[in-house]
Amino acid sequence: MIVPTMADMMAQGKQPEVLFWVGAAGSYDDKAKKISRAFVKILHQANVDFAVLGTEESSTGDAAKRAGNEFLFQMQAMMNIEVLNAYEVKKIVTCDPHSFNTLKNEYPSLGGKYEVYHHTQFIQDLIKEGKLKINDTTLKGKRLTFHDPCYLGRANEVYESPRDLIRKLGVNLTEMKRHKSTALCCGAGGAQMFKDAEAGDKEVNILRTEDALETKPQIIATGCPYCKTMMTDGITFKEKSAEVEVKDIAELIAEANNL
Amino acid sequence: MQYIPNILFAIALAVGLGFFVMNIRKLSRNIKLGKDVDRKDRKSERLKNMIMIALGQSKMVKRPFSGFLHIIVYVGFIIINIEVLEIIIDGLFGTHRVFQGIIGDAFYGFLIGTFEILAALVFVTVIIFWTRRNVANIKRFLSKEMKGWPKKDGNLILYFEMVLMTLFLVMNASDAPFQEAGVGNPISQFFVPLFEGFTPENLHIIERTAWWIHILGILVFLNYLYYSKHLHILLAFPNTYFANLNPKGQFNNLESVTNEVKLMMDPSADPYATPAEGAEDEVPEKFGASDVTDLNWVQLLNAYTCTECGRCTSSCPANLTGKKLSPRKIMMDTRDRLEEVGRNIDANKGEFKDDGKQLLNDYISPEELWACTSCNACVEECPVNIDPLSIIMDMRRYLVMEQSAAPQELNMMMTNIENNGAPWQYNQQDRLNWVNEE
Numbered sequence: 001m002i003v004p005t006m007a008d009m010m011a012q013g014k015q016p017e018v019l020f021w022v023g024a025a026g027s028y029d030d031k032a033k034k035i036s037r038a039f040v041k042i043l044h045q046a047n048v049d050f051a052v053l054g055t056e057e058s059s060t061g062d063a064a065k066r067a068g069n070e071f072l073f074q075m076q077a078m079m080n081i082e083v084l085n086a087y088e089v090k091k092i093v094t095c096d097p098h099s100f101n102t103l104k105n106e107y108p109s110l111g112g113k114y115e116v117y118h119h120t121q122f123i124q125d126l127i128k129e130g131k132l133k134i135n136d137t138t139l140k141g142k143r144l145t146f147h148d149p150c151y152l153g154r155a156n157e158v159y160e161s162p163r164d165l166i167r168k169l170g171v172n173l174t175e176m177k178r179h180k181s182t183a184l185c186c187g188a189g190g191a192q193m194f195k196d197a198e199a200g201d202k203e204v205n206i207l208r209t210e211d212a213l214e215t216k217p218q219i220i221a222t223g224c225p226y227c228k229t230m231m232t233d234g235i236t237f238k239e240k241s242a243e244v245e246v247k248d249i250a251e252l253i254a255e256a257n258n259l
Numbered sequence: 260m261q262y263i264p265n266i267l268f269a270i271a272l273a274v275g276l277g278f279f280v281m282n283i284r285k286l287s288r289n290i291k292l293g294k295d296v297d298r299k300d301r302k303s304e305r306l307k308n309m310i311m312i313a314l315g316q317s318k319m320v321k322r323p324f325s326g327f328l329h330i331i332v333y334v335g336f337i338i339i340n341i342e343v344l345e346i347i348i349d350g351l352f353g354t355h356r357v358f359q360g361i362i363g364d365a366f367y368g369f370l371i372g373t374f375e376i377l378a379a380l381v382f383v384t385v386i387i388f389w390t391r392r393n394v395a396n397i398k399r400f401l402s403k404e405m406k407g408w409p410k411k412d413g414n415l416i417l418y419f420e421m422v423l424m425t426l427f428l429v430m431n432a433s434d435a436p437f438q439e440a441g442v443g444n445p446i447s448q449f450f451v452p453l454f455e456g457f458t459p460e461n462l463h464i465i466e467r468t469a470w471w472i473h474i475l476g477i478l479v480f481l482n483y484l485y486y487s488k489h490l491h492i493l494l495a496f497p498n499t500y501f502a503n504l505n506p507k508g509q510f511n512n513l514e515s516v517t518n519e520v521k522l523m524m525d526p527s528a529d530p531y532a533t534p535a536e537g538a539e540d541e542v543p544e545k546f547g548a549s550d551v552t553d554l555n556w557v558q559l560l561n562a563y564t565c566t567e568c569g570r571c572t573s574s575c576p577a578n579l580t581g582k583k584l585s586p587r588k589i590m591m592d593t594r595d596r597l598e599e600v601g602r603n604i605d606a607n608k609g610e611f612k613d614d615g616k617q618l619l620n621d622y623i624s625p626e627e628l629w630a631c632t633s634c635n636a637c638v639e640e641c642p643v644n645i646d647p648l649s650i651i652m653d654m655r656r657y658l659v660m661e662q663s664a665a666p667q668e669l670n671m672m673m674t675n676i677e678n679n680g681a682p683w684q685y686n687q688q689d690r691l692n693w694v695n696e697e
Contacts, residue, residue: 001694001695001697003691003694005691022690022693024680024681024682024683026693027681027685027690027691027692027693028681028683028685028689028690028693029683033693033696036693037693037694037696037697040694052691054690054691055687055688055690055691057680057690058680058681058687059676059680059681059682061676063672063676063682064672064673064676065510066510066633066652066655067655067659067665067669067672067673068547068652068655068656068657068658068659068660068665069656069659069660069665069673070512070513070516070546070547070656070660071516071519071520071660072673072676072677074512074513074516074517074520075520075523075524075677076676076680078520078521078524079524101506101508101509104506105505105506105508105509106509106510106512109512110512110517150632150633150634150635150636151508154507154508154634154635154636154638154639155506155507155508155509155635156506156507156508157506181639182574182636182639182640184574184576184579184634184636185576185632185634185636187576187632188632189632189633189634190631190632190633190634191633191669191672192632193682194668194669194671194672194682195629195666195668195669195672196668197580197582197630198577198582198583198584198626198629198630199581199582199583199626200577200580200581200582200630201580201581202580202581203580204576204577204579204580204632206580207576207579207580208576
């Protein structure tokens with residue numbers, strides 16, 4: 001798989017149209033790496049001129065900020081902004097709603113002003129522009145439910161882009177009782193991903209998995225690497241791994257298009 | 260002698276309103292203890308929010324049953340209060356139903372008739388509300404923070420409304436000339452038989468008594484607001500106007516931190532430079548919030564506006580899974596502590612004397628703060644745009660930046676970000692390995 005870096009591009013005197021911000025999860029986490037690869041395949045199929053920062057990319061600082069460490073967040077932000085501005089980046093796409101939110105909303109006042117897209121928005125545009133088609137036969141009729149990532153949904157009110165893509169897959173979308181603005185968190189946000197939960201009577205991801213299982217899905221789709229991990233763990237806990245898959249929308253599109 | 264009722268009325272009105280103004284001033288002083296935050300921008304958007312959300316109740320009806328009932332009480336409350344205007348004029352000038360002569364029997368009858376129907380609807384609705392709070396097992400009314408005063412407060416408000424509505428109807432029913440006119444009494448006519456056999460004098464006494472208790476009750480209720488969760492009937496308006504308009508995911512970037520980070524990253528900055536004249540005396544700004552005075556005034560306004568409905572808590576993933584965190588409690592604690600600080604200032608001639616307490620630990624525990632997933636469900640749910648999440652975040656900032664008191668695992672996560680640009684312990688040089696791992 002060919003994934004050009006900004007440094008390569010610059011050496012060749014090229015300026016890619018869009019930067020793919022992979023994010024820490026997309027770079028290191030096994031489940032999330034699959035999302036990154038699926039998205040790159042889609043970018044290739046649609047002939048998108050893109051590049052990544054590679055080893056020059058660093059944590060956006062989202063988790064640090066939400067853990068309360070504003071210092072570390074702003075250090076990370078300023079380092080990243082320096083790199084992004086040096087490459088004269090204008091447009092960024094990412095599969096991680098947390099990076100999406102931070103880059104889009106929290107970097108501008110620190111000097112980083114970019115057009116930022118979540119990959120579901122970006123793919124939606126590719127389809128509108130006629131650069132990509134989704135094959136609606138591969139997954140036809142499968143029962144699917146969509147888990148709204150908090151940082152895509154409530155945080156930025158992107159509810160329709162992922163659903164629009166899901167409808168194009170030809171699947172049978174059944175919404176959970178709590179969805180869109182009332183969706184329940186998967187339990188990973190606010191730096192919870194990196195610590196044990198406080199004492200309680202249940203894990204948040206189990207409660208959310210129960211929400212999803214009520215719809216009797218074959219596929220639980222999401223648009224966030226952290227949500228994917230939490231929901232996958234929930235399905236494993238409920239011993240439903242044989243019947244239910246948890247996938248990012250990019251993975252589903254890559255699968256539908258046999259990429 | 261004949262002016263004694265008018266004078267007594269004027270005194271009652273002056274005392275009632277005077278006390279209310281005094282409480283509002285205290286309220287405003289307490290809110291101004293908060294830090295400044297600019298909410299003067301985007302005026303038309305703010306106005307639109309206020310009209311839609313506070314006046315139009317658009318977020319209330321997201322839960323249709325309680326939302327619909329709330330609208331009945333809300334509309335009833337506002338419209339029936341038009342009648343208070345007449346009561347005040349009558350009371351001050353010794354007139355009786357002064358509007359009747361001015362606007363004519365038919366229109367007057369229509370107005371009072373509408374008020375009566377609304378009063379009856381409010382009465383029934385308030386009974387449903389009481390049942391929901393006290394009999395039906397609705398989880399959000401049974402949480403830990405709702406024990407004691409908050410529960411009593413909620414019920415007291417309902418009793419107040421029941422009594423006021425009853426008095427309004429009794430006042431109309433015992434008003435013989437009004438009943439004889441036969442317009443505007445669609446509900447009160449059914450109470451008339453209760454007073455059958457009373458002499459006209461006794462009936463008049465009943466009418467006067469109901470009239471007096473009704474207006475005095477309204478004045479007492481007006482002044483009860485400040486001591487109760489019921490302030491939302493006033494504060495919902497400024498609260499929705501001044502609410503955050505940015506995307507919910509956007510957390511503010513602390514400016515004080517930006518300055519320090521810029522200095523750290525500036526290779527030409529001289530760390531040994533002599534500080535500017537007088538700089539030694541400046542108290543360095545505290546990062547984050549450990550007490551109410553570290554919060555901004557909108558957060559404090561939020562606290563006074565909260566009417567403890569608990570929609571936030573009933574949608575909070577941490578609370579739903581049995582953790583201690585309850586966004587409603589965050590707001591109630593903030594308000595209680597702010598009141599305590601206010602009383603302290605009153606007792607010490609306008610100056611706050613350290614009482615060895617603060618919002619953190621004495622009211623809100625770190626365990627509650629660390630359970631938050633920052634998912635914004637509470638912010639989304641609040642029918643009057645209160646933002647409990649911003650308080651949680653400011654307090655986390657204090658814990659981490661002033662006390663280095665993050666949970667151990669989060670410290671590891673942060674060390675990893677610092678050292679290798681990812682929350683996990685991976686080598687920065689392996690950042691592109693995913694490309695070839697199929």
